Amino acid sequence: MSSIDDLIARAERLAENKKLSITTISRKLLNDGKGLSRLKAGGQCTLKTLETALAKLAEIEAAPQADRPFSASTAPASPKPNAGPSPQLSHLKRLETESIHIMREVVSEAEKPVMLYSVGKDSAVMLHLAMKAFYPSKPPFPVMHVDTTWKFREMIAFRDEWINKLGLDLIVHVNEEGVRQEVGPFTHGSQIHTDMMKTQALKQALDKHQFDVAFGGARRDEEKSRAKERIFSFRSSQHRWDPKNQRPELWDIYNTNIHKGESIRVFPLSNWTELDIWQYIYKESIPIVPLYFAKERPVVERDGTMIMVDDDRLPLKPGEKPEMRKVRFRTLGCYPLTGAVDSSAETLPEIIQEMLLTKSSERQGRMIDHDQSASMEKKKQEGYF
Amino acid sequence: MSHHAALAEQDIMAYLQAHEDKSFLRFITCGSVDDGKSTLIGRLLYDSKLIFEDQLSALESDSKKLGTQGEKIDFALLVDGLAAEREQGITIDVAYRFFSTDKRKFIVADTPGHEQYTRNMATGASTADIAIILIDARKGILTQTRRHSFIVSLLGIKNVIVAINKMDLVDYAQDVFEKIEAEYREFAKQLTFESILCIPMSALEGDNITEKSHLTDWYQGPALLPYLETVDVSSNLSDKPFRMPVQWVNRPNLDFRGFSGTIAGGAIRPGDDIVVLPSAIRSSVSRIVTYGGDLEEAGPDQAVTLTLADEVDISRGDIICAGQAPAEQTDQFAAHLLWMHEDALLPGRQYLLKTANRTVPATVTELKHKINVNTLVKQSGKTLELNEIGVCNLSTTQPIAFDNYNDNRKTGSFILIDRQSNNTIGAGMIDFSLRRAQNVHWQHLEIDKAARARQKHQKPCMLWFTGLSGSGKSTVANLVEKRLHDIGRHTYSLDGDNIRHGLNKDLGFTDADRVENIRRVGETAKLMVDAGMVVLVSFISPFASERRLARSLVEKNEFLEVYISTPLEVCEQRDVKGLYAKARRGEIKNFTGIDSEYEAPENAEIELDTSVMTAAEAAEEIVKHLEASGYLEG
Known part of the structure; x- marks a missing residue:
């Protein structure tokens, strides 16, 4: 048995015993959540990396208690359970709790919410937050992907596998009219393609399922015009955004009242930056x-x-x-x-x-x-x- | 390329470790364009090097083209989207900016400072931990300084930084700085700040921003950024009694029943006693459930799910409180109210009041006084216009649990929502309960409405006639009453003549007075229904929301809206009292149909147009309807 096989076998045993995910252990050993699975699939690493990983593995195996990296959000790092409240939540924790608060508000007040899922990194974070917000329940809404039929194949494969693993309902919507007209970025240009297969498709899907609230993963730091965007963004029954008619948002009280046919786009990641997103993906594996x-x-x-x-x-x-x-x-x-x-x-x-x-x-x-x-x-x- | 670059480049793991546990601070900057606010924010973004190269080169070329700083970089251009917005006529708004250092992540609420943007400043301040108030060293304390300070104090910010800016233009003179500081501290005595830090600064030159400037060596305090990185604002909520507004009942299966919410104050551990408001049921916490595992303790701002030792009935809208220190409960309270909409506040009109987790109908029963945001002087007034602040009494249809806003921003705040447009029109900060809710008990009466109705052999109800002046409301109501009287029913008519000359003679015809007029009429009619009468009310009652209020006063089948829909041209032609002619000549103001709006009912029980039928025929229709609907049985 090679040292790499040994490492993998022991790591898997450790995962079983300590109820940790293999990606978490991988991160601890190799500073990379996917490192172990890559090695298992036949990947190689330097001797020095292997040595370090084995040493860390021995250390964790010897530790008396599972130290779960993202358990007990504020439970102090010291082993004493009652060491008093941590003085301040970290910035990622604060962002996390804000997003969870927003999602719970929507679920309590909306008639038929949906989470828009683009398969990207922001969507991944948003979905993870939804799993947290309603635990031990599953998120009480479906996940919807508007598929332009021109997404990377790896995105679609990842989407199907991951949503299935989480046990959520996935709605995939394609603008069939666009497919019939063979709309694509090469034949019609990026503008028409995006309008037909994304913008119009999204409106179709929202109308078809009568969703009154749709979560989206947009962030305020993405672009200058989004810096002033509300967390709850109101749309007319024609799905139009009227910049002059948005509601003030004070404290964390959100006015979710709408007339029939109108809808709300809600952005739980509004206050996250790109760096926050990456740090959180890393921290939470x-x-x-x-x-x-x-x-x-x-x-x-x-x-x-x-x-x-x-x-x-x-x-x-x-x-x-x-x-x-x-x-x-x-x-x-x-x-x-x-x-x-x-x-x-x-x-x-x-x-x-x-x-x-x-x-x-x-x-x-x-x-x-x-x-x-x-x-x-x-x-x-x-x-x- | 960021200032973290060195560490990130050498040892990314160490960098990630260090940055995983950064803390978090939200602050608001108050000041007008001329005070250097945009320059300050731009400078903070720039100095924390969170500007990408493509943005930086754009900034450099923009600075040369549009900037006001010659060849130097104009930092204001980084954040100034607002001027352009103003030209486009888009709402000038709160913009949120983000930057971070090795110690903290910051969210900056950037709001315009002019008086007409009080609403935006309040919005930005409502979530801020700290405020930076900018003062131009050359100008000293201005009216706007007082206004900004008052608003952030009102919104509950306890720590302020007074940035005395443009020190480069007064040669970094110590006496200029000290004079402004002394004056500010004197003024701030009437506000509720706990700490004030004055910093001499030049945002343009970068003095005392990221590090102490050698040009102000007489200044003993910290530079701005080091202070922002270390100031402690966490104790504000953790020392308070435990509060968790229940957002959502978590029931994945029959074996688990948890209550999800964000902790609004204090800390909680398994075993702690709690009391649930408004039901006042007591229990204790058994688990603090989160996705990452159960917690031993949870504190402010954490989003958790609690399970309790007993099976108790709790729903969204309830607040779980510390057993020894529950929140107060009331249906009548005093509050500071900021008006946020172009349509003025109408005392007496029913709005929706939304707290952290609960929505109830509410009315402003009395506007005690307004506060001039520039001078802090109390003024009398009947309504609040956009951006005005007042002290009011409010009454809700059901009791709400609350804390004084100064004790807890999360359980002491509310917004007001217009029932028709759904707009957010007001923001409130609760001061105290009026205690009448506890003191006034309904007298239990032996003889009730049903008993009185039985004695009269009739079903009491309210016939609400609405329509334009001259549409025929009173004429038709009069004929209906006559018919009912003839068949032995007990009736009473309320109309402009017998109400406006007595009960309501203090009211005029402004919108606010019209609302109060209808409220009183509605309440009077309600008493008469309670007395077992058939009440006929004939008022123009132009606003749908007041008619809805009247409808809500009595039981479901006791209210019949009769819409006399005679068109305006016909009414004006009739002009029985000569009022239309006067209104057209401008001698009467606020005349419904001419210069004041009439909102036609959409779901009236009965609709009749007296331009196509006689008054007698209309009356007959109404009596037939009453018969068919069973009102005349018994």
Whole structure:
């Protein structure tokens, strides 16, 4: 038995005994939640890494009590259970409790809420928070993905597996009219594609199921125009956002009264920043789509943006030849509209490190924003999130 | 590229460890554009290096193009979305900004400071732990300084930083700073701050922002950012008695019944005694359940699920309180109220009052006085307009549990919601219970409504005639009453003539007076229904919300809305009393249909148009309806 097999076997035993997830142990041993599963799948590591991991493993095995990294939110780190309340909640805890509060308010007051799920990292955090908010109950609402039919294949696979694992209801909505007209980013351009397959599709889905409240994962730090967005954002019966007619939000009291046919978009992650999101994913070992991690992928460079050749629907221009490059994605959307970045970040800490040292803001990889200036504002008024 | 870059680059694990347990502070900046507020926020964002290079190069080119600082970077451009918004006519609003240092994450509420934005400042202050009040060193304390200070004090902020800015323009003179500080401390004695820190500053030059400036070596206190990073605001809620407003009852299966909510004050442990309001049922906590495992103790701001030792009936809207120190309960209380809508407050009108977790109908029964936000002087008034603040008495249809706002912001606050538009129109801070709720007990009466009705052999009810002046309300009501009298029913008519000349002779025709007028009429009619009478009420009663109020006063089948829908042209043509002519000439103000709105009923039980039928026919229709609906049996 090789040392790696030994490491994996012992780690799995430890997981069983201490009721810890394998990703948590992996993080402790290798500073990487997916490290163990990668090793198990035949991956390799340096001798030095293995040595360190084995030493840490022995340490944890010897520890008398399971020290659960994200249990007992404020229970002090010292083993004494009654050491008094921690003086202050950490910033991530404060953000977490605010989001949970918002979700519980919605569930108590809405008739038929739904959580919009984009499969991205913000959605992953939002869903994790929902699992926490209603525990031991399951989140009392379905999860809905508006599928433009041009998402990365890995996103769809991840979505199906993860939602199924959590035991939640998944609604997938596709604009069938758009499919019939064969709408796509290459044939119709990114604007029409996004409008038909995303904006219109979302409206269709909300109307079809008569949802009165929809959770979305937008954050205020994403863009200047969102800095003043409310947590509860009101939409007319035509799903229009009227910037002049939004309600003041004082304390944590949210006015959820609406007329029949009107709806509310609720953003529980409003006060999170991109860094908060990554730190939380790391701290809580939240699974995310592998596309966020650097890997050799087939890409073509087009107008200064690297597009991944995810399937054979990408029409190659004369002279274009997909090349393998080590890339990752900072945001995820339709694959022809999402630019990859050169990166060697294979673990969460490396992603965070890269982000802290990077030189451009997050939405740069999103082609939809470049299309028109002030386009977010406009899209929002039209009913895009 | 951030200032964390060094650590992040060398040892990302150490960085993550250090940043996982950062604390959290929310603050608001108050000041006008000229005080350097945007420059200060821009400077904080810049100095904490949370600006990406693409944003920075945009800023540098914008500074040259649009900036006011010559070749230097104009930090204000980083945050100034507001000027553009003003031009576009979009609501000027609260913008939230984020930055963090190695010790803390900060959320900044950035609000415009002019008087017409009192509402926005209050919104930003409602969630802030600390306020920074900017003063231009050249100008000293201005009216707006007083206004900003009053609003943040009213919203319960206990720690303020007075940033005496633009010190570079007064040569960093100590005496200028000290004079302003002394004056401010004197003024602030009438407010409720617990700590005040005055800092001499130049946001533009970066003096005393991230570190102490050598240009103000006479200043002994801390620089702004180090102070923000270390100031302790956590004790405010943890020393209070335990409170948890129940948001949601958590019932995954028959074996588990938990109560989910965010702790609004104090701490709780398994075994602690609790009392539930308003039912006053007592029990003790058995578990503090969270996704990550049960807790030994939980404190303020934590979102938890409690299970109790006994099976007790608790629902959303209840508050779980410390057994020894429950919250108060009342249905009548005094509060500070900030008006947030263009439609003025109407005392007597029914609004919805929403607390942390409960919504109940409520009315402002009395506006005791208004407060001038610039001078803090009390003024008398009948209503509150947008951005005005007053002290009011309120009455709710059901008792609510509360704490004084100064003791607990979460259990002492509420918003008011308009029942028709659903807008948030007011924000309130509860001062104290009027105690009448406990002192006034209903006299138990042996002879009740049913007994009186039996004696008269009739079903009491209220016939509410509404319609424009001259539509024929009183004429028709008069004929109906005659018919009922003829068949031996006990009736009474209330109309403008017998009410406006007596009971309501103190009221005019403003919106506020109209609301009060109808409220009194409704209450009088209710007493008559209670006496077993058939009451005919004929008032224009133009507002749907007051008619709804009247309807809510009696039981479901006791209220019949009769809408006399004669069109305006016909009414004006008739003009029996010559009022329309006067209104058209401008001699009467607020005349319904001319310069005051009439909100037509949507669900009236009976609707009749006297332009297409005679008054006698209309009366006949009504009597037939009463017969068919069983009101004339017995």
